[in-house]
Amino acid sequence: MKPAQENLLDDSSGPIELPPSTGAKISVVGDGKGVVPELDVWLVSVADVHLPCAAGVDHLLDAFYVELLGMQRLDGNKQSTELAHIFRTDNFCLILEIMDRPVEHERIRPTMIGLPSVPQLERKLIEREINFERVTNLTRGQDYLLIMDPAGNYVGVVHHQPL
Secondary structure (H helix, E strand, C coil), X not given: CCCCCCCCCCCCCCCCCCCCCCXXXXXXXXXXXXXXXXXXXXXXXXXXXXXXXXXXXXXXXXXXXXXXXXXXXXXXXXXXXXHEEEXXXXXXXXXXXXXXXXXXXXXXXXXXXXXXXXXXXXXXXXXXXXXXXXXCCCCCCCCEEEEECCCCCEEEEEECCCC
């Protein structure tokens, strides 16, 4: 038999010393208390989505993703915002990677986004005179609005009701 080990939680040995910081910066999302506010917009995906983006369309992206679709823009440090625009949804992030060369879109399949009120978005698109296409499938509930974002990526918007 092994001898009984001493109590590992005994703090009589003094304070625990931590190694020096590596300098990594941690961004806190939300109100700084670890609570992330829920958003009414979802990415229909299993992970973060990365899309290409040309430089110089920052204000257009904010108007499209934040004001129109209701995503939250994540502001990181200056270096990360020079490399990508990051928009948070309720479940994942949409990361638009800034390219310094002409953007070639390798795929034409839309990035699907879920909203609780597609008719409300349709009214906003008409008011702002943004072109969109209503795509109707044979299966009920598979209809969506097809829009092109300011970076030239296709976005499909479907009805999504959170559980």
